[in-house]
Amino acid sequence: MKIGIVCPYAWDVPGGVQFHIRDLADHLIRLGHEVSVLAPADDETPLPPYVVSAGRAVPVPYNGSVARLNFGFLSAARVRRWLQHGAFDVIHIHEPASPSLGLLACWAAQGPIVATFHTSNPRSRAMIAAYPILQPALEKISARIAVSEYARRTLVEHLGGDAVVIPNGVDVGFFGSAEAKAEWQGRTIGFIGRIDEPRKGLPVLMKALPAILAEVPDARLLVAGRGDEEEAVAALPAEMRSRVEFLGMVSDEDKARLLRSVDLYVAPNTGGESFGIILVEAMSAGAPVLASDLDAFAQVLDQGEAGELFTNEDAEALAAAAVRLLGDPSRLAELRERGARHVRRFDWGTVGADILAVYETVTTGAASVATDERVGLRGRRWSARD
Missing domain, CATH: 3.40.50.2000 (Glycogen Phosphorylase B;)
Known part of the structure; x- marks a missing residue:
């Protein structure tokens, strides 16, 4: 054809x-x-x-x-x-x-x-x-x-x-077969998206980060995407900025490796999403997902069965959920397993x-x-x- x-x-x-x-x-x-x-x-x-x-x-x-x-x-x-x-x-x-x-x-x-x-x-x-x-x-x-x-x-x-x-x-096999990268492992939170586009939600995640680091001081945030990195961390206390690592634009292969490596993928998008392809990619790579409760995200995550949801634009709710998940390896493993089953339909x-x-x-x-x-x-x- x-x-x-x-x-x-x-x-x-x-x-x-x-x-x-x-x-x-x-x-x-x-x-x-x-x-x-x-x-x-x-x-x-x-x-x-x-x-x-x-x-x-x-x-x-x-x-x-x-x-x-x-x-x-x-x-x-x-x-x-x-x-x-x-x-x-x-x-x-x-x-x-x-x-x-x-x-x-x-x-x-x-x-x-x-x-x-x-x-x-x-x-x-x-x-x-x-x-x-x-x-x-x-x-x-x-x-x-x-x-x-x-x-x-x-x-x-x-x-x-x-x-x-x-x-x-999504090519589920491509993400599922990616190899984790050692330097991206160890209490890491992942975010992929345009840094300078507010609806992708990075400002919400940055607002939540101090509360996350207060409870999980060895956590790190890995950010992949284009935009002004200095502006992105401007609101963070100076002593916390080293806990954020900007990776810039990454290849498809490195995106898969990043998602395979992180302990938790956070999607704090604030609106305008009709689907949420990054959630499917994260689940395909075996990353537990925490996402804002946009209607489209809730549908992709099977109303919270395949990934957890927090109240949209609520940095406190995001922080509380992230802290709880990072401290609960069994829950993270459960989300990985549920996400892997759910993602096959995509x-x-x-x-x-x-x-x-x-x-x-x-x-x-x-x-x-x-x-x-x-x-x-x-x-x-x-x-x-x-």
Whole structure:
């Protein structure tokens, strides 16, 4: 099958949507499908052979964050060329309601279109206001996927229609087989995310850290991600700053090793999350998870059965839970075991099969419509001859 996938966000800026698209493309290629991904990318960005650049992205405030998107006449022309050259059996557009390549592809594409909705935003005035503009494009979509029940709810409430829920996928084996790194072990707490993006929650974790260190003085916080490291620790007492180690941007391999090494992974995100791929990655690597009680996180963690939850933006609650867990090896072992069982439903072997089933449904439907149209056309010709 020839599959075209449209990524709305800059390929060189790490994010859950980009990782999902990359891993989906890799999975489909391993199965023997022909895949091309269209994504915003700077000229100097190294790209996998299956990624086609649609040009430089620009930063735009979107869904409580700053997304790097690509939109305009030049981008539209590149989308049309990519579609014409690809002659795809199915086009899979991610975030078609965002002002980026997905919307442009919806306008330009012909044939079966599958759309995945990642955004969870229960009160998006912008999405409601944009609906008249989006409607003609959205009506061309053959099948809709939402990565969580909360992304599905956002779609239903703002844009109408419905979607099948298929979660983000993870290569569970990749994370599970990673080797721990000795220097990252020993009473370590892990955090991975953009340091300078408040909704990722690092300020909440930093606020909780003094209370954690007061009870567990040998604990360390390992932080992986880009951002201003000095600003991140500015509110910490000077004597505690050495207990925070910044690792900068890490490779996929080192991310897996980090998650394999830590005693506890903390996800203090404050909002705007529709899924929580990092939670699945952490569970895959065997890291016990402590996360804010966002609806999407609670769903991923099976309502607290596969990982513990604390009250969102409550640094005291975070600290109390972290101290309790770090002092209870049996509970940490229980969370590792439960997470390992729970995470199997997110493996690409399962998620990829579900997505392929959607592709096959829409392509089969399109083929049936085309056959009916040809039969109808022949019938009209015979009638004209009569």
